[in-house]
Amino acid sequence: MAAVQISKLASVLARCLPSDVKNAAKFKVKLVEFDQNLNMHFAKHVTVYANDPTNACKPGDVVLIDKLPKKLTKHITHQVYKIVYSFGDITDPITGKKVVVGKYRDEIEAKNVLFGKNPSGFDYDRAQDRGWQAGKRDFSDKETYKKFHMFDHDEPYAV
Numbered sequence: 001m002a003a004v005q006i007s008k009l010a011s012v013l014a015r016c017l018p019s020d021v022k023n024a025a026k027f028k029v030k031l032v033e034f035d036q037n038l039n040m041h042f043a044k045h046v047t048v049y050a051n052d053p054t055n056a057c058k059p060g061d062v063v064l065i066d067k068l069p070k071k072l073t074k075h076i077t078h079q080v081y082k083i084v085y086s087f088g089d090i091t092d093p094i095t096g097k098k099v100v101v102g103k104y105r106d107e108i109e110a111k112n113v114l115f116g117k118n119p120s121g122f123d124y125d126r127a128q129d130r131g132w133q134a135g136k137r138d139f140s141d142k143e144t145y146k147k148f149h150m151f152d153h154d155e156p157y158a159v
Contacts, residue, residue, distance in 0.1 A: 011081065014048065016061040024076050025052040027065060050078035060087030089129075098124070 014027035027048045032041045050065045051072055057063055062085040065078040085091065090099045098105040105124055112121075 011064055011066050012048075012078070013084065014050075014063055014065050016057045016059050016063055017047070018059050019049070021049055021075060023051065023053045023055075024049045025055075025057040025063075025080060027063065027078075048078055049075040050080050051076050052080045056080065056083060058087060061085065062090075100124070 012029050014029045017026040017028055019026035027050055029046045029048055031044045031046055033044045034041050048065070050063075051068070057080060061083055063080055064082045064084055066081045068077060068079050071077050091097065092099050092104070095104075100108060112118075
């Protein structure tokens with residue numbers, strides 16, 4: 001039933017997951033399903049593949065995806081329209097301010113001025129953009145693949 005609901009929607013907000021399909025990104029879409037017996041809504045997650053030939057989406061990104069008029073393959077039914085939020089860089093859509101967990105960054109800075117900044121604390125102003133450690137500590141640029149065998153060592157890029 002959830003697949004029917006998502007096929008009716010034209011544009012959907014989704015979170016990117018690691019994908020094993022070439023030129024496509026895997027997305028988790030949150031739907032709300034109504035239960036007639038309990039008279040309540042419950043969250044339900046659906047997995048969708050969207051065409052992403054430039055591989056612009058990385059796992060954790062919040063993306064707006066559009067439904068394709070015709071399926072490209074058996075699995076690819078949507079197209080990546082716009083990356084709304086990069087992972088770790090969330091902006092409040094109403095105020096336009098940067099957010100960390102549940103607080104604005106300027107509120108955190110104001111508290112640091114009042115109470116003193118922790119010398120080992122994270123500095124958002126000096127931080128570089130996501131992806132600068134690609135190949136060193138950030139392996140989200142590596143190609144993922146399906147894991148079919150159990151090995152003694154851990155496979156870091158397997159899904």
